Amino acid sequence: MRLSFVGGLLATALMVGCGAPLEPEEGTELSTQEAQLPDCSASADTLYTYYRDASYTQMIGQRGCSCGMWMSWGTTSTYRQFSPEC
Numbered sequence: 001m002r003l004s005f006v007g008g009l010l011a012t013a014l015m016v017g018c019g020a021p022l023e024p025e026e027g028t029e030l031s032t033q034e035a036q037l038p039d040c041s042a043s044a045d046t047l048y049t050y051y052r053d054a055s056y057t058q059m060i061g062q063r064g065c066s067c068g069m070w071m072s073w074g075t076t077s078t079y080r081q082f083s084p085e086c
Contacts, residue, residue: 040070
């Protein structure tokens, strides 16, 4: 009798879980949340290179317009230098 009672409690706990089931948020559409890429075709070069620390020896990313194209890779930091490449 005791074993079936404990088994029933365990089965109930597994059915209830740790809370309400997660439901997807309504109206969330990722395509509308992304920013447009800048038009670099007629702009001046604005490419910045980002470095890990103040020694400026380890490059960790770049952001900006260069040679008429948008460039974005890696990560940013407070240590950056303007990088005219064209």
